[in-house]
Amino acid sequence: MEIIETVGLTKNYRRFKKQAGIMGSLKGLIRREYEEKQAVSNLDLTIREGEFVGLIGPNGAGKTTLVKMLTGIIAPTCGTISVLGYYPNDLEHEFKQQYAVVMGQKSQLFFELTVEDTLRLFKEIYGLPEQEYQISKDYFVNLFQVQELMHVQVRTLSLGERMKMELIAALLHNPKIIFLDEPTIGLDAVASKQIRGFLAEINEKKGTTIVLTSHYMEDIKALCKRSIVINHGYKIYDGDTEKLFERFQKYKKITFIFHEPTLLPGLAFDARIMEQTPYKKVIVVPKENAAELLRALMSLLPIDITVEEEEIGTVVERIYQEGGKGFA
Amino acid sequence: MSRIKRNLRVVRVLINMRLQNLMMFRLGFFGPFFVDSCVFLVQLCVFEAVYSNVDRIGTWGKGQMILYIGTFSMINAFNMVIYFFGINNIPDKIKNGDMDLYLTKPVSPLLRLTFERVNPGSVPLLFLSGVLIAYGIKEGGVKITPFLVLGYVFWIGIMTVLYYLVEVLIRSLSFFILTSGNAIILEEAGLTLCMQLPGIVFYGIYKVIFYMILPYGIMATLPVQFLTGEMTFTRAMWGVLVAADFALLTAFVWKQGIRHYNSASS
Numbered sequence: 001m002e003i004i005e006t007v008g009l010t011k012n013y014r015r016f017k018k019q020a021g022i023m024g025s026l027k028g029l030i031r032r033e034y035e036e037k038q039a040v041s042n043l044d045l046t047i048r049e050g051e052f053v054g055l056i057g058p059n060g061a062g063k064t065t066l067v068k069m070l071t072g073i074i075a076p077t078c079g080t081i082s083v084l085g086y087y088p089n090d091l092e093h094e095f096k097q098q099y100a101v102v103m104g105q106k107s108q109l110f111f112e113l114t115v116e117d118t119l120r121l122f123k124e125i126y127g128l129p130e131q132e133y134q135i136s137k138d139y140f141v142n143l144f145q146v147q148e149l150m151h152v153q154v155r156t157l158s159l160g161e162r163m164k165m166e167l168i169a170a171l172l173h174n175p176k177i178i179f180l181d182e183p184t185i186g187l188d189a190v191a192s193k194q195i196r197g198f199l200a201e202i203n204e205k206k207g208t209t210i211v212l213t214s215h216y217m218e219d220i221k222a223l224c225k226r227s228i229v230i231n232h233g234y235k236i237y238d239g240d241t242e243k244l245f246e247r248f249q250k251y252k253k254i255t256f257i258f259h260e261p262t263l264l265p266g267l268a269f270d271a272r273i274m275e276q277t278p279y280k281k282v283i284v285v286p287k288e289n290a291a292e293l294l295r296a297l298m299s300l301l302p303i304d305i306t307v308e309e310e311e312i313g314t315v316v317e318r319i320y321q322e323g324g325k326g327f328a
Numbered sequence: 329m330s331r332i333k334r335n336l337r338v339v340r341v342l343i344n345m346r347l348q349n350l351m352m353f354r355l356g357f358f359g360p361f362f363v364d365s366c367v368f369l370v371q372l373c374v375f376e377a378v379y380s381n382v383d384r385i386g387t388w389g390k391g392q393m394i395l396y397i398g399t400f401s402m403i404n405a406f407n408m409v410i411y412f413f414g415i416n417n418i419p420d421k422i423k424n425g426d427m428d429l430y431l432t433k434p435v436s437p438l439l440r441l442t443f444e445r446v447n448p449g450s451v452p453l454l455f456l457s458g459v460l461i462a463y464g465i466k467e468g469g470v471k472i473t474p475f476l477v478l479g480y481v482f483w484i485g486i487m488t489v490l491y492y493l494v495e496v497l498i499r500s501l502s503f504f505i506l507t508s509g510n511a512i513i514l515e516e517a518g519l520t521l522c523m524q525l526p527g528i529v530f531y532g533i534y535k536v537i538f539y540m541i542l543p544y545g546i547m548a549t550l551p552v553q554f555l556t557g558e559m560t561f562t563r564a565m566w567g568v569l570v571a572a573d574f575a576l577l578t579a580f581v582w583k584q585g586i587r588h589y590n591s592a593s594s
């Protein structure tokens with residue numbers, strides 16, 4: 001069953017264009033120039049119940065604007081939108097009762113108080129009966145393993161711990177849909193992995209539909225079967241995540257650290273050297289040659305190796321250049 | 329009915345959390361009691377200095393003027409204790425995009441903003457205002473009856489709500505113009521003036537401004553007129569009408585504002 005549906009969804013912003021300097025400011029007082037910015041353009045989207053969908057795109061692509069329209073925070077300029085059968089910007093309480101949103105850069109917790117205190121407020125906001133509240137809270141506290149953190153001030157929590165608490169606060173009322181806007185931003189690898197594990201479990205066990213925006217490839221790859229790529233407000237890819245990365249993520253960045261000054265041997269395949277010092281080599285290779293490169297340099301006995309995926313912006317750029325529109 | 333019950337529970341928890349929050353810092357909790365009481369006493373001194381050489385203001389004598397100041401202080405104290413610090417943040421929340429999280433919860437954002445920053449530090453103002461009102465009643469020779477008390481409380485209630493509506497209305501302009509700072513400066517200037525001068529002194533354009541546009545001129549005047557037997561049917565109707573008009577206008581502007589909200593960039 002489709003629970004999110006948009007047709008021709010568009011959001012335009014009008015912004016003041018100021019010329020540089022004091023003269024520009026004076027001119028702006030008399031004659032103001034505005035420019036239209038299309039944050040989301042003519043976007044058709046369907047999401048089924050229980051799906052885990054990734055929204056990918058570089059900064060300013062329109063991901064957050066889309067999430068804000070889907071949650072009713074802002075109204076679309078034109079197009080139709082239906083989430084759980086509601087028009088989100090009508091902001092009906094019955095609608096808001098059924099979804100949750102977590103914004104990685106905005107906290108809904110009370111910093112001076114404990115998480116337990118914030119959860120009490122949310123219990124009343126969502127009108128949860130005491131028993132249902134306790135069952136739900138216990139489930140998530142056990143899942144996230146945060147029993148000992150429930151009674152400490154939020155301000156004393158680490159970023160990773162705080163994000164777990166944000167998720168508990170958002171999930172407390174068992175929403176049908178959860179929108180996650182950069183939930184792993186700023187988190188270390190361990191915390192990100194934990195959060196990913198929890199999200200996968202919630203999607204699987206509770207059947208919660210999850211819409212995730214992230215800059216991190218790992219998040220999308222590990223969690224989302226389906227990805228939607230947005231750039232400059234346009235949807236340029238909508239389909240299988242695996243296929244997306246298989247086709248458009250072409251290179252790997254490999255960093256080698258050596259104990260002694262080392263010279264690079266000649267490589268028989270296409271490779272770009274990004275950084276080279278006696279002790280460090282950063283090389284970008286086509287992913288099919290990554291294993292060969294590793295084999296070639298392992299004989300030089302590196303003390304550390306890091307293999308990185310291409311940045312999301314690069315992949316999006318490539319989809320755009322190679323006419324990814326055919327996939328949308 | 330269940331919506332009202334839920335809202336009341338939310339308000340109770342918000343007040344509870346605010347008190348807990350304030351109690352995390354001892355100076356932050358006790359400081360405002362001292363500061364607000366001092367500000368009140370300074371205002372009294374200014375008033376004393378201004379009115380020590382004046383016997384009458386318009387048709388009002390000293391007793392009525394003391395009643396007026398006590399009444400204005402009482403309304404202002406309710407404002408400070410209950411909602412001022414919550415709704416005063418509305419322009420910032422709009423500007424910074426912090427309104428996002430309020431809009432996604434199944435409870436009125438305005439209800440939450442209204443009660444999330446109650447300020448117990450201003451509670452002494454309620455007592456001090458009460459003392460001033462009692463002194464004004466004695467000085468003015470007002471004979472208190474249960475009807476007068478009930479009517480006075482009713483008018484204080486209506487005017488406290490009116491005060492709230494005007495403040496929300498002005499701050500809601502931020503949905504449309506982003507900076508409502510100048511409107512707030514105008515509001516504060518009108519407020520300061522009307523704290524010192526009762527509505528009975530305004531005529532002509534000033535009456536239009538302070539009875540209709542920024543209705544601070546009637547806020548403390550009408551309760552005092554009721555208590556001193558000067559309230560006429562026309563004045564009473566005017567007071568109720570202004571409060572009702574502002575309720576409708578504020579609700580309209582707030583709802584339009586929410587629809588107009590563009591949220592700050594992430």
